[in-house]
């Protein structure tokens with residue numbers, strides 16, 4: 001048995017498994033227009049199959065705002081899937097719905113002002129656009145050339161450094177994000193682990209922000225990186241399809257264990 005097979009078997013046989021999955025680049029291919037992102041049909045079938053198993057909880061853990069995540073994940077009110085959105089600030093709990101996330105009027109006012117200033121400062125840059133986020137702002141450069149992308153990032157960095165030096169700065173695939181809330185995917189997984197009483201966690205992600213969660217996993221958990229970047233994950237898979245192979249193997253083993 002390979003080390004990967006042993007790690008998959010360990011999480012498959014745990015009493016209560018939390019399967020926590022990043023969305024963009026992990027279950028859904030990256031696309032130019034973020035609101036058109038969707039899980040591949042195989043990924044959708046694999047997460048639905050896991051979520052239907054006893055003692056197996058599936059959660060999407062994403063940098064997206066909750067409303068956007070529900071839309072692109074086609075997440076219905078009756079879904080058994082938990083959601084941790086905005087990098088672990090917003091939660092949706094099966095049967096209970098959206099959990100209130102507190103915020104402060106001054107933070108929201110600064111968010112609006114900075115968003116406007118950043119939008120104005122990049123308006124002349126081809127292929128750069130601003131995503132309004134619940135707790136901050138995202139600067140997208142997927143369709144900009146490298147020099148224009150650098151100019152956009154520098155403009156946003158200058159404005160945030162001057163007005164909100166305490167905001168959390170994150171980079172990702174062709175995006176630079178700033179937020180006044182500092183939670184990360186590590187705290188999201190810790191919160192979910194506690195809430196669902198998981199005895200082990202399988203976490204998979206493809207981007208820099210997923211490394212927060214991967215670094216915080218414990219002995220007996222399984223961290224999976226989708227792609228070829230440097231990672232704290234114990235297992236690397238080439239792409240979404242290869243991740244789905246692992247998820248299907250876990251589901252098969254949990255079905256066998258329950259019989």
Ligand SMILES: O=P(O)(O)OC[C@H]1O[C@H](O[C@H]2O[C@H](CO)[C@@H](O)[C@H](O)[C@H]2O)[C@H](O)[C@@H](O)[C@@H]1O
Pocket residue numbers: 022023024025029030031032033034035037061062063064065131138140141142172173174175177207209
């Ligand atoms: O934590 P995730 O679920 O991976 O979300 C991270 C960011 O995803 C979105 O941006 C990324 O995906 C887009 C659609 O494929 C792509 O166009 C963009 O280049 C990527 O950075 C989303 O728009 C962000 O808000 C999320 O933080």
